[in-house]
Amino acid sequence: MSRTDEETDRAPGLDLGFTVGLGMAFDEAVPWAAGEGFDFVEVLLDGPYARERIADRVDEMRATLAEAGLGVVVHLPFTVDPGSPFAPAREGAVAELTAGMDLAADLGADTVVFHPSSNAWDLGWTEAERRGFVHAGLDELVPAARDRGLEPCVENVVSSYYDATTFDELLERYPDASMTFDTSHALLAGMDEAGMAAFCREHADRIGHLHLVDTRGGDDEHLPVGMGRIDFATVLAALADEGWSGTATLEIGTEDYDTIALGRRHVEELLASA
Template sequence: MSEVRTGFVTQTHTGEVSWKEAIEQGSNLGFDFAELYMDGATERTKLDPGAVRSLADAEGIDLLVHLPFVDIEIGSPRAGIREASREEQKACIETAEVMGAEKAVLHASSHATPPEWTVEDVEPHLLSAIRELDSFGDEHGVEICVENLPGILFTVRDFDRIFSETNAAMTFDTGHARVDGMDAEDIAAFLDDHRNRISHIHVNDARGPTDEHVPTGSGTLDFDIALEPVRDGWSGTVSVEVYSFDFDYLELSKRKLDGYLGEDKAQSA
């Protein structure tokens, strides 16, 4: 049996769900961890990391974080902007450490795009940022997991560069992979081929090759096929990523995910 822990990406950034409610509901539903989104209403300066850690400990649930990305430019060709963005990510990693988070999901992306900027202008800065933040994360006990992005650097098709030029782990997002042309068999092959570098997975279901985040099992991806390598001895963490404020859909997504993983975990909801 694989050593897989399951959790969910919180939807706290809008303020519709508080971090307290997310942690409490995640525990009630029997998740192993909550992946706290550190942006918007729960960006780092709006969090009390000690209080977050205390509640997670009291609820018996682990923590991961999703680092901010909407206004962050760690790969900007402009030195001042990228350096400030990297410092902000480091501050988030330090906050994650205080909260007791074990992993941090990173978007290695930039809004510097053609025609003003080429891939060649941006990619070296992104790779440098990954190396810098990965090293910083190691120093603070937080594993940096770089996520494949849909249609922009770094897509799943570009990850050979990250694997060869950095030591960072990967967050594999199923919906993003579909946007870039992967079907269930392709996803399974990628997970199997790179099982030693993939530490975290986002189960992002959709009704087509889009970044949709519908409740797990309500889309069209065959997760029985896609997640076969996960059932075959892989050890890591898997988050359902569902865009809903209704925890009933999260409960259903967990039951579906447990089935795809061959797990028989008890529900405590």
């Protein structure tokens, strides 16, 4: 599928990618992404792409990216709990996420995404304690990323303390951290599009990465842009007003290439009018 000159006109500074589905073959997805006009792919280090499973493929994967002229963003596994209330478990989680950062650097990534979350039981631990467990993990993970030449783009979540409505506190506490702003997570945390736009205007200098995810509401459906209820034009216009630049991933819960391409076209149309 080829792209017209009009389709390639994109708001300056926004590089667009998509998440490689766990059932997608890397050596097929990357050439397709390049042909479709994407700038990078995002790889989640879980399932078939778990760190230990691809450790011996890093050189091959990096060569595939180089041949296609694509970049890569690495998402660390979100099932690993950096905010565990149990110190040995938390230390193990931090060790695994740090090892994932090493792989990300070897793969050629500039950006690494991870969740500032804790699975501590809310009946057994206070909110302040659960927040402290998150801090204990991030106190190590944020500098670990910087030490490896990676931008730590910590993501607003839904089911833990640092959702979009409280993320200001995290940004203030960690001046060396950047942010992954996830649109679906923000909506599900109670932030409407006007609130998202205001947040993006205020924190444009701290947002390094976007997850452009649509939903019909009620659940994190990982729909392509334009297939849910989110008014992306309002959010993207706010970023454009601030001269924002960075990477944006279509974090879509599908392995269907045509659906991914449709999501890209919707984003291109929005950016053309932003």
